[in-house]
Amino acid sequence: QKEVEQNSGPLSVPEGAIASLNCTYSDRGSQSFFWYRQYSGKSPELIMSIYSNGDKEDGRFTAQLNKASQYVSLLIRDSQPSDSATYLCAVNIGSGGYNKLIFGAGTRLAVHP
Amino acid sequence: GAGVSQTPSNKVTEKGKYVELRCDPISGHTALYWYRQSLGQGPEFLIYFQGTGAADDSGLPNDRFFAVRPEGSVSTLKIQRTERGDSAVYLCASLKKIDRPPSETEAFFGQGTRLTVV
Numbered sequence: 001q002k003e004v005e006q007n008s009g010p011l012s013v014p015e016g017a018i019a020s021l022n023c024t025y026s027d028r029g030s031q032s033f034f035w036y037r038q039y040s041g042k043s044p045e046l047i048m049s050i051y052s053n054g055d056k057e058d059g060r061f062t063a064q065l066n067k068a069s070q071y072v073s074l075l076i077r078d079s080q081p082s083d084s085a086t087y088l089c090a091v092n093i094g095s096g097g098y099n100k101l102i103f104g105a106g107t108r109l110a111v112h113p
Numbered sequence: 114g115a116g117v118s119q120t121p122s123n124k125v126t127e128k129g130k131y132v133e134l135r136c137d138p139i140s141g142h143t144a145l146y147w148y149r150q151s152l153g154q155g156p157e158f159l160i161y162f163q164g165t166g167a168a169d170d171s172g173l174p175n176d177r178f179f180a181v182r183p184e185g186s187v188s189t190l191k192i193q194r195t196e197r198g199d200s201a202v203y204l205c206a207s208l209k210k211i212d213r214p215p216s217e218t219e220a221f222f223g224q225g226t227r228l229t230v231v
Contacts, residue, residue: 006155034219043204043222044156088155090220099208100169101146101220103155 001026004091006104013111019076021107023089026070032092032099033065035074037085038106044088048074079111115139117223119205125229126195134190134226138207144168145188146220147180148204156204162188195230202227 005024013019021035032051036044050056050063050072062075072091076083086106093100118137126132138145144163148156158172165185173179177195182188192199206220 004155008153043225046219046221049219099144100158100161101206102158103148105155 002104003027003093003102004089004104006087006089006107008105009108009110011107011109013079013109015079015081015111015113017079017111019079019083019109019111021074021076021087021089021109023072023074023091023104024070025072025089025091027091027093028067028070030070030091030093033063033072034090034101035061035063035072036088036090036103038088039085044103076109079109081111081113084109084111117205117207117221119203119223119226121226122224123227123229125231128195128197128230130195132192132195132228134192134203134228136188136190136205136207136223138186138188138205139209139221140186142207142209142221143185144208145182146206146208147188147190148206150202150204150225159190192228195228197230200228200230 003026035048037047038044048063050065053065053067056063060077064073086108088106089104090101093102120135146161147159150156160170160180161168162182177193180190202225204225206222208220
């Protein structure tokens with residue numbers, strides 16, 4: 001089992017719709033979770049971090065964490081063509097100040113006009 | 114500097130040669146990661162430094178790969194006897210803060226070095 005799993009996509013949504021991206025992780029002790037966006041040919045950029053169960057909203061983005069189910073998701077409301085990119089889920093594996101940041105393979109999102 | 118700086122941005126080398134890739138992290142960031150990313154894949158963990166020491170090097174694929182961070186700032190990833198399969202984008206990231214989790218441990222990436230072994 002991979003440490004962090006994502007559907008590779010592509011996920012295609014029309015402009016203005018909600019895009020839902022999902023991620024599962026294997027280490028039950030993980031406490032820090034991140035979503036990165038990566039445009040083609042560019043390096044990953046952080047868009048959301050979440051540390052507690054529940055929802056965290058930032059503009060059009062909402063991250064959701066369920067530690068019992070070892071599941072984290074990202075919702076993008078009012079999707080725009082500029083949101084078309086690969087979305088990477090990352091999880092800090094470890095505890096006690098030790099951090100090994102592991103990425104999923106990424107989900108490619110395509111927002112069409 | 115303002116961000117993570119990686120040099121060179123592109124490197125083409127012949128099979129069997131030795132290469133060094135440099136990462137200059139954000140000033141004051143204590144932790145530093147190296148990743149390798151192939152086309153269509155997520156970043157693959159290679160090694161993680163906390164200060165000068167390698168806290169976890171379990172992702173280094175074999176003994177041809179080695180990384181150092183002698184003064185706790187700049188890091189160099191070294192690849193000996195390069196192979197065509199080493200071709201990838203090598204990413205470096207530095208961390209804002211390391212503390213007892215949960216904490217702000219966002220990693221910020223450099224622009225990467227695209228390594229091509231011919």
